[in-house]
Amino acid sequence: MKGTLNIDGFWAVIPAGGAGTRLWPLSRAGAPKFLLDLTGSGRTLLQQTLDRLAPLVGDRALVVTGARHRDAVCGQLDLPAAQVVGEPSPRDSMAAIGMAAAMLERDDADAILGSFAADHVITDEDAFRACITEAVAVADTGVIVTLGIQPTGPSTAFGYLRLGDPVGGFATARAVRSFTEKPDAATAAEYLATGEYRWNGGMFVTRAAVLLDELAREHPDLAAGLRAIAADPAEMAARWPALTKIAIDHAVAEPAAARGMVATVPGSFGWDDVGDFASLGALLPGDGVKVLGDRDRVLALDSTGLVATAGRTVAVVGLDDVVVVDTGDALLVTDRAHAQQVKAVVDALRQRGADHLL
Amino acid sequence: MKGTLNIDGFWAVIPAGGAGTRLWPLSRAGAPKFLLDLTGSGRTLLQQTLDRLAPLVGDRALVVTGARHRDAVCGQLDLPAAQVVGEPSPRDSMAAIGMAAAMLERDDADAILGSFAADHVITDEDAFRACITEAVAVADTGVIVTLGIQPTGPSTAFGYLRLGDPVGGFATARAVRSFTEKPDAATAAEYLATGEYRWNGGMFVTRAAVLLDELAREHPDLAAGLRAIAADPAEMAARWPALTKIAIDHAVAEPAAARGMVATVPGSFGWDDVGDFASLGALLPGDGVKVLGDRDRVLALDSTGLVATAGRTVAVVGLDDVVVVDTGDALLVTDRAHAQQVKAVVDALRQRGADHLL
Numbered sequence: 196m197k198g199t200l201n202i203d204g205f206w207a208v209i210p211a212g213g214a215g216t217r218l219w220p221l222s223r224a225g226a227p228k229f230l231l232d233l234t235g236s237g238r239t240l241l242q243q244t245l246d247r248l249a250p251l252v253g254d255r256a257l258v259v260t261g262a263r264h265r266d267a268v269c270g271q272l273d274l275p276a277a278q279v280v281g282e283p284s285p286r287d288s289m290a291a292i293g294m295a296a297a298m299l300e301r302d303d304a305d306a307i308l309g310s311f312a313a314d315h316v317i318t319d320e321d322a323f324r325a326c327i328t329e330a331v332a333v334a335d336t337g338v339i340v341t342l343g344i345q346p347t348g349p350s351t352a353f354g355y356l357r358l359g360d361p362v363g364g365f366a367t368a369r370a371v372r373s374f375t376e377k378p379d380a381a382t383a384a385e386y387l388a389t390g391e392y393r394w395n396g397g398m399f400v401t402r403a404a405v406l407l408d409e410l411a412r413e414h415p416d417l418a419a420g421l422r423a424i425a426a427d428p429a430e431m432a433a434r435w436p437a438l439t440k441i442a443i444d445h446a447v448a449e450p451a452a453a454r455g456m457v458a459t460v461p462g463s464f465g466w467d468d469v470g471d472f473a474s475l476g477a478l479l480p481g482d483g484v485k486v487l488g489d490r491d492r493v494l495a496l497d498s499t500g501l502v503a504t505a506g507r508t509v510a511v512v513g514l515d516d517v518v519v520v521d522t523g524d525a526l527l528v529t530d531r532a533h534a535q536q537v538k539a540v541v542d543a544l545r546q547r548g549a550d551h552l553l
Numbered sequence: 554m555k556g557t558l559n560i561d562g563f564w565a566v567i568p569a570g571g572a573g574t575r576l577w578p579l580s581r582a583g584a585p586k587f588l589l590d591l592t593g594s595g596r597t598l599l600q601q602t603l604d605r606l607a608p609l610v611g612d613r614a615l616v617v618t619g620a621r622h623r624d625a626v627c628g629q630l631d632l633p634a635a636q637v638v639g640e641p642s643p644r645d646s647m648a649a650i651g652m653a654a655a656m657l658e659r660d661d662a663d664a665i666l667g668s669f670a671a672d673h674v675i676t677d678e679d680a681f682r683a684c685i686t687e688a689v690a691v692a693d694t695g696v697i698v699t700l701g702i703q704p705t706g707p708s709t710a711f712g713y714l715r716l717g718d719p720v721g722g723f724a725t726a727r728a729v730r731s732f733t734e735k736p737d738a739a740t741a742a743e744y745l746a747t748g749e750y751r752w753n754g755g756m757f758v759t760r761a762a763v764l765l766d767e768l769a770r771e772h773p774d775l776a777a778g779l780r781a782i783a784a785d786p787a788e789m790a791a792r793w794p795a796l797t798k799i800a801i802d803h804a805v806a807e808p809a810a811a812r813g814m815v816a817t818v819p820g821s822f823g824w825d826d827v828g829d830f831a832s833l834g835a836l837l838p839g840d841g842v843k844v845l846g847d848r849d850r851v852l853a854l855d856s857t858g859l860v861a862t863a864g865r866t867v868a869v870v871g872l873d874d875v876v877v878v879d880t881g882d883a884l885l886v887t888d889r890a891h892a893q894q895v896k897a898v899v900d901a902l903r904q905r906g907a908d909h910l911l
């Protein structure tokens with residue numbers, strides 16, 4: 196398959212960050228979500244991310260990750276070390292993706308990049324790649340393209356984008372009229388009823404130079420800093436800490452959309468950001484109690500939910516939608532309705548000074 | 554305190570058996586309930602049983618336990634080895650208590666015994682000992698005396714006894730008209746409404762010779778077998794396996810009550826048989842989530858219930874009446890309403906051949 200869809204000059208940029216605190220105790224500061232095999236596939240989320248992009252990019256991929264995770268990332272991927280960038284400190288998504296963009300622009304003024312988070316799950320990979328293929332062609336016209344994910348419900352966990360006119364000459368591409376922050380439930384339901392809104396999954400396809408030029412309009416110091424580091428990597432230590440901390444949506448996507456510079460390729464490819472154990476449970480196969488780990492170790496009587504075992508026998512009796520996550524040093528017990536509140540456990544442990552468990 | 558209430562010629566008999574399967578995975582075949590410190594007191598249930606009787610009996614106690622647990626029992630108690638009897642196989646409560654009775658009768662024809670299970674909890678020990686003291690005096694008249702526990706609710710988990718006329722010359726003793734098996738909830742409620750019923754906690758006080766003579770009426774072979782083993786312990790191996798397997802209630806208490814030979818001393822001393830995790834949770838101090846083990850290891854957010862930790866950090870989020878029991882090789886998660894169904898886990902593990910977990 197590799198090569199058949201290979202798009203010359205197209206690079207995958209994979210920001211690999213985020214602690215995934217709502218997936219504690221599986222996800223830890225030292226072993227974050229993207230480094231884990233959360234779906235029992237034998238591949239980590241990071242590996243799966245590159246696996247599904249490889250037919251389009253071969254080994255043209257740049258991973259941008261925290262310096263402390265760089266060795267682990269290199270160990271999981273078969274990429275040249277120069278293609279794994281270690282950030283000295285977290286400076287949010289614009290700096291991470293912009294750094295990769297500046298490196299690509301430096302080597303190829305026409306390079307097109309697609310940025311894809313390292314910790315999302317896609318179930319229909321063919322549809323995903325078809326969507327990207329059209330997005331690359333649209334991006335080649337000089338606009339910024341975002342993948343517009345078909346909502347599966349009125350989620351309040353994601354931002355939305357509002358569709359505009361069709362983009363001439365393409366099968367499905369539409370202009371993006373605006374981006375909106377995470378809405379409340381009533382607003383989200385209104386969005387869905389119109390049929391004119393898509394989820395913003397934060398996946399952008401654009402020429403590297405276009406991204407940086409757009410960034411330069413609103414945040415010239417940030418664009419200049421990134422280009423300076425790309426020109427001379429020795430500048431990293433001095434310049435990186437001073438870079439503006441801002442998300443790519445705010446820094447570029449929203450202002451560019453206001454100027455008619457953003458398009459979207461709508462797609463329906465089973466996207467999930469695996470934001471919490473409710474999401475993870477829904478992704479795992481099986482009925483009743485879903486199991487992550489050795490199914491033979493789990494004994495579920497009259498129960499539904501999710502059990503992750505690190506090897507011990509886990510018995511669950513008479514509980515619905517239960518979430519049991521068993522690791523070597525910590526155990527979480529909650530239910531699907533409280534999946535978002537797992538972050539509060541991590542906060543409480545931090546307050547207690549239990550850093551070894553974070 | 555020891556000695557002040559010491560009753561000459563009165564012996565404690567402690568049958569230490571039962572696997573406590575509804576307390577799995579804390580209680581195991583190899584480490585049953587009575588060998589465990591289930592209340593966080595620093596003393597096991599067996600030790601607590603003897604502790605609370607010591608003011609009455611000093612070291613006049615006989616423990617009857619399975620041969621495989623005899624070493625553990627001897628290790629926990631400061632008793633002469635001859636006072637810990639190992640049963641070659643389980644033959645139910647009549648054989649266990651009857652064996653002790655035969656040994657006591659052999660050495661002292663007037664010996665009075667009180668039998669008390671090794672795995673119950675008593676909260677008001679002074680009231681308990683006062684009840685026993687009267688029971689010994691009543692037993693000295695030649696009847697069998699059972700402690701009649703004041704019900705705290707219409708439990709369907711215990712047998713009941715029906716009160717008869719006061720026994721002349723004693724403060725609170727009453728005749729026992731009959732014993733009844735575990736009733737259904739409606740019947741139990743009717744019993745309570747009359748005020749004439751007490752729980753049968755299986756605690757009997759009687760002259761050893763009276764118990765065996767009563768037994769000899771209904772089960773002469775069993776009484777003869779026990780007396781033969783007491784007379785010559787070398788007979789144990791040959792005779793024990795042939796002893797009738799029967800509970801003391803059926804073998805002696807019920808037929809003796811029908812003949813007017815049973816009395817009771819009603820008492821209210823906070824008795825609990827710690828039959829399941831619902832019982833155990835109610836016994837532990839504290840509000841919200843009760844903890845067995847290191848409280849600092851348990852982080853409970855917006856939850857109630859019971860958590861037992863063997864050392865790992867346990868976080869519980871948003872669950873009511875949850876039961877989490879964490880041990881080295883097995884973990885149980887259920888809730889109070891399903892506490893009785895924990896036995897089904899043990900059954901399922903046995904069917905799977907996971908004997909190392911039982």
